[in-house]
Amino acid sequence: xxxxxxxxxxxERLAWVVLLLSFALFVFLxxxxxxxxxxxxxxxxxxxxxxxxxxxxxxLLYANPAAEAVAVTDVRxxxxxxxxxxxxxxxxQGTLALLGMTPEEVLGSVQLYAGTTLDVLRIRRPLFARSAxxxxxxxRLERGQARIFSNSGEGRPLRVALETPHGVIELAAGSxxxxxxxxxxxxxxxxGQAILTHLNNGSITLNSGLRAWMTADDFAHDPESAxxxxxVNGDFSEPMLNAWQSYVIADNVIPGSVRIVxxxxxxxAHFIRQGEENVPTEVGITQQVEKDVNVYDSLRIQLxxxxxxxxxxxxGYLSSEFPLRVEIxxxxxxxxxxxxxxxxxxxxxxxxxxRIIDGEKIPPYIWYTYESPNLxxxxxxxxPARLNSVRIYASGWNYQSxxxxxxxxxx
Numbered sequence: 001x002x003x004x005x006x007x008x009x010x011x012e013r014l015a016w017v018v019l020l021l022s023f024a025l026f027v028f029l030x031x032x033x034x035x036x037x038x039x040x041x042x043x044x045x046x047x048x049x050x051x052x053x054x055x056x057x058x059x060l061l062y063a064n065p066a067a068e069a070v071a072v073t074d075v076r077x078x079x080x081x082x083x084x085x086x087x088x089x090x091x092x093q094g095t096l097a098l099l100g101m102t103p104e105e106v107l108g109s110v111q112l113y114a115g116t117t118l119d120v121l122r123i124r125r126p127l128f129a130r131s132a133x134x135x136x137x138x139x140r141l142e143r144g145q146a147r148i149f150s151n152s153g154e155g156r157p158l159r160v161a162l163e164t165p166h167g168v169i170e171l172a173a174g175s176x177x178x179x180x181x182x183x184x185x186x187x188x189x190x191x192g193q194a195i196l197t198h199l200n201n202g203s204i205t206l207n208s209g210l211r212a213w214m215t216a217d218d219f220a221h222d223p224e225s226a227x228x229x230x231x232v233n234g235d236f237s238e239p240m241l242n243a244w245q246s247y248v249i250a251d252n253v254i255p256g257s258v259r260i261v262x263x264x265x266x267x268x269a270h271f272i273r274q275g276e277e278n279v280p281t282e283v284g285i286t287q288q289v290e291k292d293v294n295v296y297d298s299l300r301i302q303l304x305x306x307x308x309x310x311x312x313x314x315x316g317y318l319s320s321e322f323p324l325r326v327e328i329x330x331x332x333x334x335x336x337x338x339x340x341x342x343x344x345x346x347x348x349x350x351x352x353x354x355r356i357i358d359g360e361k362i363p364p365y366i367w368y369t370y371e372s373p374n375l376x377x378x379x380x381x382x383x384p385a386r387l388n389s390v391r392i393y394a395s396g397w398n399y400q401s402x403x404x405x406x407x408x409x410x411x
Contacts, residue, residue: 001078043123045278047248048135050098052080055090056333059112061085065119077103081123087116087144089383090353091335093294096124098137098158107135107158110149113294114385121163126156141180145295150192155227156160165213167198174208177295185214188226188411190297206352219232227409230291234266234406236260240285244269249282249395256394264367268404271324271394277311280321284393289408292386294333298411299375299384301326304404307346307364312331312396314349324401327391328375328408330384338382340375344401346370368402 052059053075060069061076064086069086072094079085079096087094091114098108112118122138134156140163151159151173160165160171160180164185171177174192178185187196188211196212197203202210206354211228212220232243240246240260248255254275261270275279293299304324310323329339343359362368376383390408394401 008392018126044127045133045136046130047081048099048123048125049077050120050137051103052076052079052085052094052096052121054092054094056094057088057090057114059085059087059092059094069269069357074118079120081120083120085112085116085118085120087112088361089115091333093333096120098135098160100135100156101125108137108148108160110139111147111149111295113145113292115140115292116146117144118144137161140380141164141178143180145177145179145292147295148178161176164214165355166216167196167219170197173196177338179292179295183215187212187214188228188295190226226411228411230289230408230410231287231390231406234408236404238268240269244285244287246285247283253279253281256281256399258283258285258394263402264369266304266404268402269392270400270402273394273396273398274400275398277397279397280316280395281397282321282393282395284391284395286389288389288393290389293330293376293410294385296410297376299387299409300330300372301375301390302369303405303406305343305344305362305368305370306366306402307362307368307400308347308402309398309400310347310364310396311398313345313347314351314354315343315345315356315359316396317351317354319355319359321396322359322394323399324392324394324403325359325397326403326406327393329388331386331388331390332379332382333385334382336382337388340379342370342372344370 052072054072059072061072062069064082094112096110097106100107119140121140124136135158138161150160150171162169164180166185170189172193175190176194177188187254189206189208191208194206195203196214198214202219206212206223209226210223210225212223229337246258256273258269258271269285271283305324307323312321315322322345325338325341325343327341331337341358344362345359346362346364392403
């Protein structure tokens, strides 16, 4: 009873308290309401849809990872958050288009290849046009290969975050290649900038022309050049059986042989056959590559060759018996197994009707460095999707040749 009486006895104090509290509330609301409005205008988002475009084969679309699959053979609008896209293990390709305000405005895209699983976690755009925030896409590449293209657009940019089993990759405007399997994530920046953050919170920044990797336990602490050699022991510094397998073809005649030796300060594979003339033989080495190359723009093979002896002139009447030849076996985007090869010789054919196909004449007795053209471009009609193996062999009657420094590089 004493406190209310005090307020009644001193109404001026009560009035000042009410006035000050009202002013404080006014100031609080005057500050927080504009801040809240500005925050809402800037950061409020609404869901955005994407478009799925199959380019080869049939894609599978799941409304969520537990839903039934829907086969997609034509352009499909309305790809939304929570959807899963699967490109089968056969010859399958497709593109997820990340859209702007209209279906005609494509801000970026994700090109999917065979054996790829992609989850659409989040696709958002600002709710208000006044917002300066970018479009946002958060995806998860569970396995497979993808190429990601994002541009800043004429107005609002696109921010892409890509999750993998090993970490998160944040992508600025640019062009990127990503390959994921259960053991490892490989990332190549063609243009732009990417930040890789490992599950253990370590991170690395990649600029154009660089690549890096992540595993469950570690990540690349220093960026590497985007050019990547797919062959193991191409300089023959290790025992041949660690990566290469040798073989011999000789029907009831003296066979050829191949062995790793050191010559002129380098390790080489030395092919030799000395025996009867006028009988065909072959000796070679092979390496299983088994690498998908869908995401790469460049594929080249380089090797140093030295020819020492060639008794069968040219490459034989079928243009198949070179004293040294390199051959790549690959599966194209249509699922067909094909080969590409290039041979070397130094003796012109005795028979003018013997044509040289996929081969070149080089000087004997000296090292000659050969670098192929870009095979992705050269074989664009049957574009390689997977490299199966590389074979280097010598064939003919009697021959002697050497090879060293073999590199199969992709970018």
